[in-house]
Amino acid sequence: MIKKEIYKYVSFILVFSFYSCRPDIKQGSGVLIFSKTAGFRHKSIKTGVEAIRLLGQKYGFMVNHTENANDFTTKVLHNYRAVIFLNTTGDILNNTQQEHFERYIQAGGGWIGIHSAADTEYKWPWYGKMVGAYFDSHPKIQEAELIVTNKTHPATIKLPDRWRRRDEWYNYKNLSPDVNILLKIDESTYEGGTNGKNHPMAWYHTYDGGRAFYTGSGHTKETYREELFLQHLHAGIKWVMGGDDLDYSKAKPEENRFVITVLDQEFDEPMELDIFSDGRIIFIERKGAIKIHYPAEQATKTIATIPVHHQHEDGLLGIALDPDYDKNNWIYLFYSPIGSESKQHVSRFMLRNEMLDLSSEKVLLEIPVQRTECCHSGGSLEFDSQENLYISVGDNTNPFASDGYAPIDERSDRAAWDARRSSSNPNDLRGKILRIRPRPDGTYSIPNGNLFPPGTAGTRPEIYTMGCRNPFRIHIDWHTEFLYWGDIGPDAGEDRLARGPKGYDEVNQAREPGNFGWPLFVGDNKPYNRFLFANSVSSKKYNPSAPINDSPHNTGLKDLPVAQPAFIWYPYVESPDFPLLGVGGRNAMAGLVYYFDDYKNTRNNFPKYYDKKLFIYDWMRGWIMAVKMNATGDFVTLEPFLPGEKFHNPIDMIMWKDGALYVLEYGTTWYTKNRDARLLRIHYESGNRAPRANIYADKTVGGVPHAVQFSAAGSIDLDKDNLVYNWSFTNDSIQSHNINPQYVFNEPGIYNISLTVKDGHGNIGVAKKEILVGNENPIVEWNIVGNSSFYWNDTPFQYSVVVSDAEDDKIKDRDIVVTIDYLSEGFDLTQIQTNHKNIQHKLQYFTGLDLIKDADCRKCHSIKINSAGPKYFDIAARYKEQENAVELLAKRIINGSGGVWGKTSMAAHPQYNLDEAGEMVKYILSLGDPPVAKRYPVKGGYTPVDHAGDNNPGKYILIASYTDRGANGLPPARTESLIILSPPIMEFENFSEASSKINTFLVPNKYLETMGLSGNVKFVLGMKNNSYIKFDAIDFTGITSLECGLGAGFGMHFGGNMIIQLDSINSNMIGQTSITVPESEFLSGYQIVTIPLIKSEGIHDLYFTFANTEYSEEDVGFLDFMKFRIDKPNLP
Secondary structure, eight states: OHHHHHHHHHHHHHHHHHHHHOTTSOTTOEEEEEOOBSSOOOTTHHHHHHHHHHHHHHHTOEEEEEOOGGGOSHHHHTTOSEEEEESOBBOOSOHHHHHHHHHHHHTTOEEEEEGGGGGBOTTOHHHHHHHSOEEEEOOOSEEEEEEESOSSSTTTTTSOSEEEEEEOOOEEESOOTTSEEEEEEOGGGSSOOOSTTOOEEEEEEEETTEEEEEESOOOSTGGGGOHHHHHHHHHHHHHHHTSOOOOGGGSOOOGGGEEEEEEEEEEESEEEEEEOTTSOEEEEETTSEEEEEETTTTEEEEEEEOOBOOSTTOSEEEEEEOTTHHHHOEEEEEEOBOSSSOEEEEEEEEEETTEEEEEEEEEEEEEEOOOSSOOOOEEEEEEOTTSOEEEEEOOOOOOTTTTTSOOBOOSTTOGGGBGGGTTTOTTOSTTEEEEEEEOTTSOEEOOTTOSSOTTOTTOOTTEEEEOOSOEEEEEEOTTTOOEEEEEOOOOOOSOBTTTBOOOOEEEEEESSOEEOOTTTEETTTEEOEEEETTTTEEEEEOOTTSOBOOOTTOOSOSBOOOBOOOSEEEOSSOOSSOGGGOSSOOOEEEEEEEOGGGSTTSSSOOOGGGTTEEEEEETTTOOEEEEEEOTTSOEEEEEEESTTOOOSOEEEEEEOTTSOEEEEEOOSSTTSEEEEEEEEEEEEOOSSOOOBOOOEESOSEEOSSEEEEEEOTTOBOTTOOOOEEEEESSSSSOOBOOSSOEEEEOSOEEEEEEEEEEOTTSOEEEEEEEEEESOOOOEEEEEEESOSSBOOTTOOEEEEEEEEOSSOSOOOGGGEEEEEEEEOTTSOTHHHHHHHHHHHHHGGGHHHHHHHHHTTGGGTOOSSSOOSSOOHHHHHHHHTTOTTHHHHHHHHHHHOBOSSSSSOOBOOOTTSOHHHHHHHHHHHHHTTSOOOOOOOOSEEEEOOOTTTTOSSOOEEEEEEEEEOOOBTTBOOOEEEEEEEEBOSEEEGGGOSEEOTTOEEEEOOHHHHHHHTOOSSOEEEEOOOTTOEEEEEEEEOTTEEEEEEEEEOOTTTOOOEEEEEEESOTTSOEEEEEEEOOOSSTTSOOEEEEEEEOOOOOSEEEEEEEEEOSTTTTSOOOEEEEEEEEESOSSOO
């Protein structure tokens, strides 16, 4: 044993000496082969690894091999001059690993791609541009002739001019014009080429600071034994490794050098912010509050509250400080004034000594709107460098009666459902971004160069851009005067032939005034069809080159300016154009363009890497992206900014003169106060970094006494400095230095826990967490009779909701809110949750209802019918928008009144105090609120029918909630319980856990046709003997069988058994089937099998395990879908 270890050590020294003595290879350099697959796996990988190892031994460079994506860190990658992607497939790196690899290339690292490296990471645009193309298709393996197009490059200098060889020849898509082609393939020498005369097969280029080389050869094992191919590959490797030494100062900054400080949190619908010259931050809330945050005092103060109409999406929506605020103390607000007149105001106020003078209001602009129907108010304000004020205004159109497509209902009584009366009406201010020049006297002038010159018939001169839906947020680049904004798009989840495209959100760039298309076009000018809502007749599509607005609701020009395409656009589903933007709900917003030189003398400014990049963000998806543009402003690429951070619905951002980014977050839930609505400061640290404090608490809410286990173990110091922990639980003094302290709270209250971690350089990090003591959260539980995971056509189920609360002695059914809604595939859950909360909001008026029932009110009043006194609906309509309505009417109830609604007087009710009478009034006024979603009883039955007709059925969302009455001085606590019933079909690709080699593969269309399938179909591959796939928490109540789409490919798979188990791969089998290989390559091998299951009840984890002991290292087959069956006729 000792001799063996000595021999290995001596061999290493000799080999290392051999490598080091090579004059053409830098000392310590080497390559890392990466061959992870998440799709098709080439059998030649092992042969390719061995061949490259031999090249390393022959030519003196170190070779290591991995399939572990966790090796993609800066610490590992900096040891290599190049990384070789050897027949990789699919999505093989996560966001963090991608970022490390990008930094490696930007620092001067190299990349070599072999064959299916082009069939990798389709959702990573940066990677696609580095490769130079993506795989599109391939014919059968055959001989063909390659043509050398560049004889001077080392990778081709030893090749014959025409090189005939056998391989699998890829056809490519998304070919980059920036690569240098070395080899082309002559499509006349083989069958199946689709790229034509210029069909590249090998190329190289410098990319983003590094070098990249790709060769399309390498499918077969025999390729790696060909001398000419090995010469070609080695020369490519050598060229890539010949770049400069790695220099990470040129790379994208490390995410961990950005520090996010929570300045304050828990706001009620924050909307927009601005920053004073002294660093104070002013921001607004939709319901009318104006707040200032004081960084030095670490405190926020409400300085004023403006009375606003805040139904639907109206309210206090926009704020901007005057460019000369320090001298004139003017601020500008966009808000919805209360009263009977439906309009928006853009007003200037005097703000002096932190006092808003409401009497100083100068209304610059009144924008008429309708308030009967929702939605889209816009409301963003911003000044440009010339002191012009830009104002975003939404289309003020109901989007809910057009199936998510263009709202263009031209019927006479449907104006509120026709965005052509607003967005594409040149004579209307809605659906626009306006540009005006405020004057000192409170009026405004029209700057030169708006879309329509003053005096143009049928137009408004204030318009800068038209054709907007809900422009929300805007930014003006002071260097270029380009205008950027996010426009929140419609809801359609799919293209429809008779209506038009699916919905897209947009980020837009206006270099000059223009028409941006809505509601005739969306995205990159995707046109909608003309559609007559009266008879549901569709006709030809609108023409973006010559758009015409012939709606009878249009009061302006009919011939509109040419439509401009969006800068960036993306739907609910994955975007083929911008795949990094993700999937799901969407609310696009535009941030700012960063200029390094504007902040270069500040301490914490962003690095030069972000110079001239546009920051965009999405309110729903919670990401921020940095968009790279060329010198003229054209889109180049985008990348995540701080992808490891989940932002809580960012709604505005601004870069201040200190070089830090300030972000305002709305919080998770619509139309309410959110604990996670935060004001953030993001700055960059270039030297020794402050430690990051993190508080864990096992229970943040509880009764008295309340024992909490805390931990600071999540706190880190990225420079590996030792840390000191200082905890404060009940006051500002230090009460513990332990890393994992426990504390018992014996008195009720709201406690703000503080953890300060300090390193040896004096840098500190602070974290805070709120602990509520004295009021336990209520417990809300659903009881479903039957299956709680799935629904079946016309199969009813019974349910009940049970609520318990430690402090509330008696819980009334009416205080428990139950809703059941159908959510179509592709639509967002937030609206359903909002509807549920609107019902919850109504519960606050039940106190007033109880008082009315106990009084004599019903003798003279009813809700909908006039009696001796007016009906409640009429009272609500008259007084709903009146600022002092509650106090006014409460006093009339107590003191009596007459002559307001007729001759009959109302008697006095002195038995009620002002608070009690006020609760009565609040109930009556609530009847004027918009109708809320349907409410269900606490116990009952439901039959799923709303999904009928959906080609891709969605889910039923069951929500139950209860808000307790508070206790011990603490506010009421709310608990919501949610159950999602899904259609009884699941794709195997959505597994929660699987063996390491199992992956997914997007099936090309030509293969789908042979199996009778269509659409975007993914198969699960890589199952071998003893491998498994797991699905979490599935209810098996009533399930009798499983129908599965699966199979095996001739010559690719070896078949085997699939075994079904619950909760563990070691549990008893409840079902099994065999996966068989077809007898010839002309058969698809795809089959649908029904697998009887041993009856089980309750919720279990579902496991599929695979067995083929004869061919234990070979793939069993592929998996498509599974459908859960119950004993019921006419199943879907």
